[in-house]
Amino acid sequence: MAKLIRNPPFPFKSIQSSISFAFSCLILASIAATTLFSYRLSVDAVQRNSQGYIEEIIKQVNTNIQSYVDNMENISLLAMTSKDVKYYISDNTFISAEERRPYEKRISDLFQSILYTRKDIASIMVFGYNGRFVSDRRITALNPYAKLEEQAWYKNARDAGGKSVLSAPHVQNIIQNEYRWVVSLSRELKSTDGITAEGVFLVDLNLSVIDAICSQINLGKKGYVFIVDSEGNIVYHPQQQLIYSNLLSERIPEVVAASSGTSFIANDRDGKRMYSVQDTNFGWKIVGVAYTDELIANSGTIRSTILAYSLVGLAVSLLLSLLLSHRLTRPIKKLQADMKMVEKGNFGIQTEIGQMNEIGQLGRTFNMMVSRIKDLMQEIIQTQENKRKNELQLLQAQINPHFLYNTLDSIVWMAEQKQHEEVVLMTSALAKLFRASITRDQELVPIRVEAEHIANYLLIQKMRYHEQLDYRIDIDDAILSYKTLKILLQPFVENAIYHGIRNKPEIGLVTIRGREDGGRIVFEVEDNGLGMTPEQLARIWMPDDEGTRRKGIGIHNVNERIQLHFGHEYGIKIRSEPENGTCVTITVPKLG
Amino acid sequence: MRKQRFTVAMIVLLLVAVFYAAYWMKSLTTASADGKTVTVVLKSLNVRSDFWQTVSAGAQVAGKQAGAVIDMAGPLQENDAEAQIKALEEAIERKPQAIVVAPYAHERMPEMMQRIRDAGIRLVVIDTPLDVDPKPVFVGDDHREAGKLAGRTAVQETGSHPVAAILTDFKYSLVSEQRREGVLDTLGDFPGSVYGTYYAGDSEDRAYDVAMSLLRDNKPDFNVIVALTPATTLGAAKAIKETASGSKVRLIGFDSTIGEIQLLEEGVLNATVVQKPFNMGYLGVKAALDLLDGKSVSSTFIDSTVVSSANMYTPEIQKLLFPFIENQ
Numbered sequence: 001m002a003k004l005i006r007n008p009p010f011p012f013k014s015i016q017s018s019i020s021f022a023f024s025c026l027i028l029a030s031i032a033a034t035t036l037f038s039y040r041l042s043v044d045a046v047q048r049n050s051q052g053y054i055e056e057i058i059k060q061v062n063t064n065i066q067s068y069v070d071n072m073e074n075i076s077l078l079a080m081t082s083k084d085v086k087y088y089i090s091d092n093t094f095i096s097a098e099e100r101r102p103y104e105k106r107i108s109d110l111f112q113s114i115l116y117t118r119k120d121i122a123s124i125m126v127f128g129y130n131g132r133f134v135s136d137r138r139i140t141a142l143n144p145y146a147k148l149e150e151q152a153w154y155k156n157a158r159d160a161g162g163k164s165v166l167s168a169p170h171v172q173n174i175i176q177n178e179y180r181w182v183v184s185l186s187r188e189l190k191s192t193d194g195i196t197a198e199g200v201f202l203v204d205l206n207l208s209v210i211d212a213i214c215s216q217i218n219l220g221k222k223g224y225v226f227i228v229d230s231e232g233n234i235v236y237h238p239q240q241q242l243i244y245s246n247l248l249s250e251r252i253p254e255v256v257a258a259s260s261g262t263s264f265i266a267n268d269r270d271g272k273r274m275y276s277v278q279d280t281n282f283g284w285k286i287v288g289v290a291y292t293d294e295l296i297a298n299s300g301t302i303r304s305t306i307l308a309y310s311l312v313g314l315a316v317s318l319l320l321s322l323l324l325s326h327r328l329t330r331p332i333k334k335l336q337a338d339m340k341m342v343e344k345g346n347f348g349i350q351t352e353i354g355q356m357n358e359i360g361q362l363g364r365t366f367n368m369m370v371s372r373i374k375d376l377m378q379e380i381i382q383t384q385e386n387k388r389k390n391e392l393q394l395l396q397a398q399i400n401p402h403f404l405y406n407t408l409d410s411i412v413w414m415a416e417q418k419q420h421e422e423v424v425l426m427t428s429a430l431a432k433l434f435r436a437s438i439t440r441d442q443e444l445v446p447i448r449v450e451a452e453h454i455a456n457y458l459l460i461q462k463m464r465y466h467e468q469l470d471y472r473i474d475i476d477d478a479i480l481s482y483k484t485l486k487i488l489l490q491p492f493v494e495n496a497i498y499h500g501i502r503n504k505p506e507i508g509l510v511t512i513r514g515r516e517d518g519g520r521i522v523f524e525v526e527d528n529g530l531g532m533t534p535e536q537l538a539r540i541w542m543p544d545d546e547g548t549r550r551k552g553i554g555i556h557n558v559n560e561r562i563q564l565h566f567g568h569e570y571g572i573k574i575r576s577e578p579e580n581g582t583c584v585t586i587t588v589p590k591l592g
Numbered sequence: 593m594r595k596q597r598f599t600v601a602m603i604v605l606l607l608v609a610v611f612y613a614a615y616w617m618k619s620l621t622t623a624s625a626d627g628k629t630v631t632v633v634l635k636s637l638n639v640r641s642d643f644w645q646t647v648s649a650g651a652q653v654a655g656k657q658a659g660a661v662i663d664m665a666g667p668l669q670e671n672d673a674e675a676q677i678k679a680l681e682e683a684i685e686r687k688p689q690a691i692v693v694a695p696y697a698h699e700r701m702p703e704m705m706q707r708i709r710d711a712g713i714r715l716v717v718i719d720t721p722l723d724v725d726p727k728p729v730f731v732g733d734d735h736r737e738a739g740k741l742a743g744r745t746a747v748q749e750t751g752s753h754p755v756a757a758i759l760t761d762f763k764y765s766l767v768s769e770q771r772r773e774g775v776l777d778t779l780g781d782f783p784g785s786v787y788g789t790y791y792a793g794d795s796e797d798r799a800y801d802v803a804m805s806l807l808r809d810n811k812p813d814f815n816v817i818v819a820l821t822p823a824t825t826l827g828a829a830k831a832i833k834e835t836a837s838g839s840k841v842r843l844i845g846f847d848s849t850i851g852e853i854q855l856l857e858e859g860v861l862n863a864t865v866v867q868k869p870f871n872m873g874y875l876g877v878k879a880a881l882d883l884l885d886g887k888s889v890s891s892t893f894i895d896s897t898v899v900s901s902a903n904m905y906t907p908e909i910q911k912l913l914f915p916f917i918e919n920q
Contacts, residue, residue, distance in 0.1 A: 024605045028608060145857035170907075171910050173905070179914055181914060181916075222656060222657060233907075239653050239657075241912070242653065244912075245868060247875075
C-alpha cells in the first residue's frame with residue numbers, strides 16, 4: 001500500500017484504469033467548464049434579451065399613458081377654443097342668470113358629448129374667475145367644504161399661466177358625495193386677447209385607466225411598474241401603502257438620476273431586480289421593476305437542459321475513454337497473457353504483433369527472446385539425450401563377463417569331451433555375438449540381424465543349459481527387412497533364462513515372436529518359468545540407483561532407450577504370473 | 593484485483609457526477625418559486641366592505657412579493673360566525689401550508705384553531721386576538737395604543753384641558769374596551785378629564801339619542817366626545833350638528849367610513865383614528881410566509897394614524913381613506 005501511495009498521481013495497478021481515470025478527469029473538468037460557461041452565456045443572453053423586452057414594454061406603457069394625456073390635452077384645447085366657454089367665463093356682467101342658462105347647456109352638452117366617447121374621463125369642468133362654473137353634468141353640486149383655491153390642480157394651473165398642468169393621482173372631492181381617484185389636467189383659460197386670465201379648465205382622468213395599464217403589465221410574477229414625477233415623488237405604485245408605512249423602500253434617487261431608456265440593477269435583501277426607466281414628455285418617469293431570477297423564467301429549464309446534455313456527454317465520453325483505454329492497453333494485455341504462458345513452460349508461443357509501435361517492438365523482442373530460449377532448451381534436451389544414448393551404447397557394448405566365463409568354460413568342457421562340432425558351433429556363435437556387440441557404427445539394424453543375434457545367443461545358452469532350456473523363434477518373414485534397435489531382445493531373453501527358467505526343476509521354454517500389428521512391430525519374449533509376483537514386477541520398473549545397480553541392462557533402461565528413439569507411444573509391457581511365466585511385449589515402429 | 597481497482601475508479605467518477613448533478617439540482621430548486629400556499633380567512637368577503645377588501649389587497653401584495661399562492665375565504669356577510677367556521681373547515685380540507693384568519697369571537701373558535709394545528713397547518717391570527725393556548729402568532733391593531741392616540745388628540749383639540757365624554761358600543765366588546773382603556777390611560781394624566789363612559793350599542797340612532805341627551809343636559813360640562821366606533825361617531829356628529837354645539841364640543845372618532853370623511857370635511861368631526869388594514873393583511877401573510885420559512889415570528893401590532901381635515905388629502909392619508917381606485 002505504501003508503495004502505491006508513493007506512486008502518484010494514479011493509484012491504479014492497471015494502465016487501463018490509470019488511462020481511464022486520467023481521461024475521465026480531463027473530460028469531467030472540461031465538461032464542467034463548458035457547462036458553466038454555456039450556462040453563464042445563455043443566462044446573459046436571456047437577461048439581455050429580457051432587458052430589451054422590458055424596455056420595450058415600458059416604452060409601450062409610456063406610449064399608452066402618453067396617449068391618454070394627449071387626449072386630455074386635446075380636450076382642453078377644444079374647451080379653450082370654444083367661443084361659448086370663452087364668452088361664459090369672460091368677465092362680462094351684462095349676462096343675466098337667465099341668459100346664462102343656454103350657454104351653460106351648450107357647454108355642458110359639449111362636455112357631455114366628449115364624455116360619451118371617452119369612458120376614461122371622469123369629469124370635465126370649467127371654473128371662471130368670475131365665480132361661474134360648468135361641468136359635464138346638468139346639475140352640479142360642488143362639495144361646499146372643498147375649497148377651490150386649496151386644490152393643487154387649481155393653484156398649479158394658475159401658477160403655470162396658460163400651460164397645461166398634470167397633477168399626481170389624487171382623490172377628487174370637488175363634487176359633492178364623489179370621491180374618485182383621478183389624474184387631473186388643468187389649464188388656465190385666457191381671454192381672446194390672450195393676456196387676461198379668466199378661469200381654469202379641468203379634465204379628470206380615471207386613475208383606474210393608469211392602474212389598469214400598469215397592473216396588466218406582466219414582468220414576471222413579482223415584477224411591477226411604478227411612476228414617479230421628476231422630483232421623485234411617487235405618482236403611482238402598486239404597493240404605495242407599504243412605502244408610506246416604511247415596509248417597502250423604493251430606489252427613488254437612482255430612478256431620478258437614471259436617464260430615459262436606461263436600466264440598472266439593484267441587489268438588496270428584497271432580491272436582485274432590474275429597474276428600467278422611461279421618461280414621459282409630461283414629466284413623469286415610468287419605471288419597470290423585474291426580478292432577475294424571474295426574468296430568466298426558463299433559467300431552470302436552461303440549467304436542466306444544459307445539465308442533461310452535459311450528463312449525456314459525460315456518459316458518452318466516459319464510455320469512449322473506457323473503450324479507448326481498452327484499445328490502447330489490449331496489446332499490452334495480450335503480451336502479458338503470452339508471457340504468462342511462457343512462465344508456465346510453453347515456449348512454443350509467438351505473440352501477435354500488431355502495429356509496429358513501442359508495444360509491437362516489445363512483442364517482437366519478446367518473440368525473439370522466446371524462440372531463443374526455445375532453441376536453447378532444445379539444445380539442452382538434445383545434449384542430454386545424446387549423452388544418455390552414448391551411455392546406453394556403452395552399457396550394451398559390455399559383455400557380461402560371467403556369461404563370457406561360463407561360455408568359455410562350456411567350450412573348454414566341450415573340447416575336453418572332444419565334441420569338436422559343438423565347440424565350433426558355440427565359438428562361432430560367440431564370435432558373432434561379440435561382433436554384433438562391438439559394432440557401434442549403427443544403432444538401428446534390420447530385424448533379420450537382430451533375429452540372427454538372438455538365435456546365436458540362444459544357441460549358446462541352449463548348449464549350456466540343454467537339459468533345462470528349450471526355445472522357439474517365431475519371427476514373421478515379412479518384417480525381417482524393417483529396422484529395429486540393435487540388441488533389443490537379448491536382455492529379455494537373458495532375464496527369462498536367468499530368472500525364469502534356470503531355477504525351474506523342469507525344462508523351460510522361451511518363445512520369441514515377432515509380427516506386425518496395426519502398423520507397428522510387436523515382439524514378444526515369453527517364458528513358462530517361475531514368473532513374478534506383482535511386487536517383483538513393480539520393482540523391475542524402478543530405475544537403477546547407484547547403490548543397487550544390478551548387473552546387465554535394466555528393463556527400464558531398455559524402455560527408456562526405445563522411447564528416446566521412437567517416442568513415448570512405444571515401449572515395453574510386462575505381464576507375469578507366479579508359477580506360470582512371464583511375457584514381455586516390446587513395441588517399436590515399423591521403420592523401412 | 594485490477595478489475596476491482598477499476599470499479600472503484602468508476603464509482604468515484606460516478607459519485608463525482610452525482611454530486612455535480614446534485615449541486616446543479618440544488619441551485620435549480622432554490623431559484624424556482626417554492627409554491628407556498630396560504631389561505632386567508634376574513635370576517636367578510638363582501639366587496640362593499642372597504643376594510644376587509646383592503647386587508648385582502650394587502651394579503652395579495654405580500655403573496656405576490658413572495659411568489660406564493662394566496663386564497664381568500666370567508667363569509668359573504670359580516671357578523672356571520674357560523675359561515676366563517678364553515679369557511680375554515682373548507683380551508684382545512686384544502687390543506688394549505690398556512691392559514692391566516694381574522695376570527696369572530698365564537699365558542700367553537702378555539703376548537704377550530706386546534707384543528708388547524710392538528711392538520712399541520714401554520715396559523716396566524718389577525719385583527720382579533722384569540723384566547724387559545726398556545727398563543728398563535730397575532731398580527732393586528734394595537735387598540736389600546738389607538739385609544740391613547742385618540743386621548744392625546746382630545747388633549748390637543750381642547751388645548752390641554754380635556755373633559756371627555758366617551759361614547760362606545762358594548763361593555764363586552766374587546767376592541768372598544770381596549771380603546772377605552774387607552775383613552776383613559778392618556779386622560780388619567782389630566783385630573784377630572786373623564787366626564788363619563790356611555791354605551792350606545794352598535795346603532796347610529798342609539799348613539800345619536802345618547803349624544804343628544806348628553807348635549808341637551810350639557811351646559812356643557814364636557815368639551816370633547818371621544819366616540820370609539822364608526823356608528824357612535826356618526827350618531828354623535830349628527831347630534832352635534834343639530835345642537836350646533838360644534839364650537840363648544842369637539843369630536844374624536846374612529847375609522848374612516850365615507851360619512852366620517854364628509855364629517856371631517858365639514859369640520860364636525862375634528863379627528864378620527866384610522867387603522868391600516870392593508871398593513872394588517874400584508875403583515876399577516878408575511879408572518880405566515882416567515883413561519884413557513886422556519887423563521888421565528890412574534891406577534892405584530894400595527895400603529896394607527898390620526899386623520900384630521902388638515903391632513904386628509906395628503907398622499908399618504910388619501911391612500912388610507914380611499915384605498916380603492918374606483919372601477920368605472
